[in-house]
Amino acid sequence: MIAVTGASGHLGRLAIKSLLEKTEAGNIIALVRNPEAVADLAAAGVVVRKADYDQPESYVEALKGVDKLLLISGSAVGQRIAQHTAVIEAAKANSVGLIAYTSILKADKSPILLAQEHVATEKLLASSGVPHVILRNGWYVENYTENMAAVLEHGAVIGAAGEGRVAAASRADYAAAAAAVLTSDEAQAGKIYELAADEDFSMADYAAAIAKASGKAIAYVDMTEADYVKALVGAGVPEGFAQVLADADSAIKAGWLTDASKTLSGLIGRPTVSVADSIKAHL
Incomplete structure (x- = not known):
């Protein structure tokens, strides 16, 4: 049994879609706060279980019988360490055989603000004793x-990345990679x-x-x-998150979000x- 956290989110849904190409629906567990949000997955035969970060004990029940877990990092910046801790502890209590965690590129060295909670989660996994694989x-x-x-309305892309380069991939690509790792015959821990x-x-x-x-x-x-922060705040982005986005652009400028390994x-x-294809699809 393979469980996926945040299964109603963008990446979670795509991960389940990729898993369905590799295994039977009955082998997949969608973990969600609101089961009604994934009624379509349930109709397709995917097992749906309620699991809420605000109710850590719900994960202890939700992870029963789970062999492998895709822990998709939470979206609430600043709250993720506590959320991830609850999931990891529940996985340990249920003797989950493998956790695959979605971290961030070069997490252990990156100065980007967003890397901090990922680094903390990687350390939690390392100390938990639960076999795990890191998807950065x-x-x-x-x-x-x-x-x-x-961008189309104003005729401009704005940012603070200078001439820095970013190797941004689609969510579908990352989801497919997670599914490949979770269904691989090779040891991943x-x-x-x-x-x-x-x-x-x-x-x-x-x-x-x-x-x-x-x-x-x-x-x-x-x-x-x-x-850039001022421009984002002026466009309605909360100041804290605007700072995070501007910091990410500085990281791009410094080369922290590119990688040539083709892993x-x-x-x-x-x-x-x-x-180019991503742009065409969204247009």
Whole structure:
């Protein structure tokens, strides 16, 4: 039995979709706060169990009989260590055979603010005694393409990444990699995968790709980190999260979100989806 946390989320749903290509629906457990949100998965034969971060004891029950667990990192920045701790402790109590955790690229060395909770979770896993594998996911290309409407409206991509490059891959690519690891015949415990797209791009490249696909004039406007924070706050982004996004751009500028190993495409057995194709799909 393979369980997936956050199964109603973007990555969780895609992970289950990929797992369904490799194993029977009855071997998959969707862990969700609201079971009604995944009624379609239940109809397809996937086992659905309620598991709520705010009710840690729910995970003890939800992980009964689980052999492998995909622990998708929580989305509540600042609360994830406590949330992940509850899941790991429940997995240990149920003698789960393997946890696959979605961390961040180069987590152990990266200065990016978002890496801090991932590093803490990796340490929790190391001290837990539960066999585990780390999936260090790079940036999601959807971090950009899902905000394309504003880019098209204003004719500009804004940021503080300078000429830095990012190897952003699609959620579907990362989901496929997770499914490949969880269904592999090879022992996975102790492995760390640094995962990123085959090709990287700069923000100027991204703007040019949107211009080519849309037929509209799109430019990249580079800002200081402080000015980028102000622009994001002005657009309605909470200041704390704006700081996190601006910090990520600084990390891109310094080269922390690119990787040339092609480990991701090696796991999924095909090239990663290009940024141009991602843009076309979202347009």
